[in-house]
Amino acid sequence: MKEIMLYRGCTIPVRLPAYEAATIAVLGKLGVKVVEMDDANCCGAQYVESVSRMAFAAMSGRILALAEKESKDILALCGACSGSLKINKHFLDTDEKARKEVNELLSEEGLKYTGKTRVRHLLQVLNEDIGFEAIEKAIKKSYKGLKLAAHYGCHVTRPYEIVQVDDPENPTIIDRLIEIAGAEAVDYLGKTRCCGGPLLAMDESLATHIGQDKIRNAIAAGAQGMVTACVFCDIQLTQVQFGEDTDSSKMIPVIPIVQFLGPALGIKEDVLGIELNKTNPDIILSALQGAK
């Protein structure tokens, strides 16, 4: 069985552990064993990136080196983590001076970055490593009469030259997976726009405005739920639906792609942690029919 090393990042363990559990269960079902990375550090994200290019490179570089030591590719579930790791891999692969400097720091604990490790976002593992055909074969139950909107996450798909996941202006992986599981993928205004998450720290009201706009557009297009591929986006699109000036009758479930695929693959809901979701997933789960 193919193994891949999960870099879980800062947010998942605290805010959305079910995403981690569902990923392990779903990939396992599809023939990919997830092993967890220990002794990791934060990738640096946009915070460290904003103040020091080299500090950012060193932090991501160490994570890459940890996986390299185990001769494994890295699996990232978060757009920020996968983006940071990929951007820094690209930087270190192309800038010899920076690579040397980072390796000096890493050598103190016996680590070395050479660039052998690949960084894989969850969508790449599903699309490229496993493949739509294999997933289709593994589907046990299908969703019927369900319309869902896909949200890809900016850092998952851009910049394309570096992340190489999906078409940055017209991404299709999540949409294909929605359809493979029997539901209908709906297109909506501003599909590739940001969820607003990265702006939360600087201006919460603007961030919320952006996220709510996105949900509104999806509902307007007839979507009954939103499928995500990034922990940050998932949390942001969930929390913008709560709060004073929101209409709870207009709430739609937000669900990570693996929690959506899991039940169709015959994985039990409690393994996927769906009951922990803040938005009510019933409309999705009730659309699941018997054997396809």
Next chain:
Amino acid sequence: MSNETHTPSSDFAKEIASIPGGEVINKCIQCGICTASCVVAYVDDQYRPRRLIQKILIGKRDEVLNSDQPWLCMTCRMCEERCQEGVSPAEIFHAVRVLAAKEGHIPKVFQNTIEKVLCDGWMLADAYTDFNEDEREDLGLNPALAWNDTFTKKVKKKYLAGEESA
């Protein structure tokens, strides 16, 4: 528009161009597709990526470095995807942030988060409670996250020693 009359200078643009990532500012032709693509600009009529870049190009150094605006970029890179000239406003604003931070102009929230990350090795150490540990156990996940803070402290010492007092 500020009331003061400014004398344009290319010095600031050159300075930004000398910071890794910032060199793409040399390619900007002020077409405005960045502003047109920007979702922040869509919800905030004060935020205009093209305007911010033009302010850099005419050398409004103090205003730009003291402004919150470069920190509002979500780095969603929609503008970069659409720019016909190969400019990445996200990279330009990163270069501005690096310079601003060096000179002590860094939003508190960024400052605090960076402090946290570098001290604890990760971002949410304070938020990780027994409740989270139980939840992880229930899901069959390892509750011991085993984050490494030795390396991040080393990074802080090497690259961001001056930042602390900022």
Next chain:
Amino acid sequence: MTTKTAAKIGNTKSWEPRVVAFCCNWCSYAGADLAGTSRIQYPPNARILRVNCTGRISPEFILAALEMGADGVLVSGCHPGDCHYTSGNLKLRARWTVMKKAIEQAGVDPRRVRLQWASASEAQIFADGVRTLIKQVKELGPIMEEWK
């Protein structure tokens, strides 16, 4: 000629003005062509006569047309300065004022004749000119009433 002119009048159900339009070959005739090519719709009352240049048009043509029962006469040529023959249109313009006086003296309302400049690209101006003249002439009524 005058005796024959009444021919059409009694025959038409409701009165529609009859307009003779002299157009120079290089600008206005081509402008009228473009109006067609552009599918610009305008009243069908005018019959276009092609002359090489508006300079060719002598006042007698216009007077004779009115006498024969034309309710209106349009002359359309190149803009001053753009004449294919450098200045034929200016010669026509010089005759125009005198001719209008003559029409007036003959008891015909000078609003029945119109001089306009429309280049080969000014299809809309051409069509609007036709429309304007026809509207004017409709207000004035059949010319035969004036000749009485």
Next chain:
Amino acid sequence: MTEAETPRIGVFICHCGHNIAGVVDVVAVAKMAESLPHVVFSTDDMFMCADAGQQLIRDKVEEHGLNRVVVASCSPRMHEPTFRGVVEEAGLNRYLFEQTNLREHVSWCHMREPEAATEKAIDLVQMSVARAAKLESLPVKSVKVTPRTLVVGGGITGLRAALDIANRGFDVVLVDKEPKLGGHVAKWTHMFTGDRSGSEVVGPLIKEAKAHSRIEILTNSSVVEFDGYIGNFEATIENRKDKSRSKFDIGTVIVAIGFDAFKPYGYYGYGESPDVVTLAELQEMPPRDRLLKPSDGKPAGKIAFIGCVGSREPGKKGHEHCSRHCCPAVAKAASDLKDRLDEVLILYKSIRTYGRGHEELHRLARSKHVIYSRFPVDEDPVIEVVDGKIKMGWTDVYADEKLQFEPDILVLASAMVARSDIDETTKLFGLTRSRDGFFNPEHIKLAPLTTHTAGVMIAGSAQAPKNASESVVDGSGAAAKAVGIMAQGEVEIESTISRVISELCSSCHTCVTACPYGAIEMDESKDPPIAFVTEAKCHGCGTCAAACPSSAIIMLHSTDDQIMTMVQAYLCAPPDTIGST
């Protein structure tokens, strides 16, 4: 009527597929035409211009002995030459053909009024048939072409044209007012998009032209008299110094007199300080390692450019247009200067780097940190010269900031405008000018190099603002046009000209002044003198015929009778032919 036999008219109504027949009742029109005087055959057909339609005409001419043909179809501006060819093939003179326009003038502009459209079509066909009955054969004439071209203007355009013509084996007389060849280009230190000086660019052309045995170069000279017609012009050229004159027989002419670089007095402090210069003046500064201020000769450190000076000003006569060369030229000059100066600014309304290599220059300037600052279209920068210092103030649109700058030199990218002496040339060669002041081509898209004076071509920036490469393209194109005429050896000329009926002429001279071409003179050998038309000079406008108070001038193929019979056919048709639909 000189035509011996009675008119036998054939009428052919074209459906033009659905274009005419979809609105006009073509069958009814054709049927009505049968009853018109002199009509011996009338029919309708799907496409008259198609091979089958053309054959139909030829067959019916033969079958019915037709001696006049009327085709009611599209605009004669489109297919008159086609059908004239058809009737000639059928053995008729081309001037016995008459066409009326049922498509552009009827079906396409009265699409929702089929009845009224059909009525109009009937009238138009009646009118054409009436005219056809009065048509006369005219001789088809051709004249020999003198194998020599007069090229007016020895700039880059004229030089290219002269060399192209000479290299094809025809003689060229190349005239320039200036003492030296090379025009504006020769004076400029830098040419975009390459990196060579103007004299380096144009120098080889001058050398080649001077050495060419077929090119006669007359500098310090201008054309003072010009006469004749296509293939047979006569030009008198005067040396501006010694006033000596020489005459040349000329077959074709290329007018390549170029432009004036606008001197923008009243704009941005021009004339108030020697340090405010135009782009052309900057280009003409002698090349040095350091750029020196014209005022005190001290090295300049800061320079600013302002774009669109005297260009793109709606409503200001002669300044409405974009001057096309300035944006890339400014980008190039700014890039070069940025290597040697501290700060280079470009103030602009908009940037138009449309041509090959132009956008690259724009990018080059940006990459060198030339500062581009856009000012509002309705708020020009304010320039004051105070104690010899240039003080600029303006609003930067994109930064939304008020800016100020004190450049050592201010460069105004001023417009290309029509030459101040263009009027003389216009009159001399019988040309026309468009509203921007430059020469009008025969057709803006389809015939951009020929003019309404047959045999006279225009090329380069005399026609509109153009950069050097575009002007050279024009030069070669105009040369090809000239060679095309000369290589034929002879050209056909229109027979639709004026003729004086001597007995009626009252010697009043009205026609002499009416003719735009000086084609009418008084034959003083007669007493009283009688007007006569030099046929080759007559362009056929008919202005003389309209002006003649004695009706002594006949405009062939457009006689008073031929015109008025149409008016009459429309207004005075016998009642039985009306409303047959």
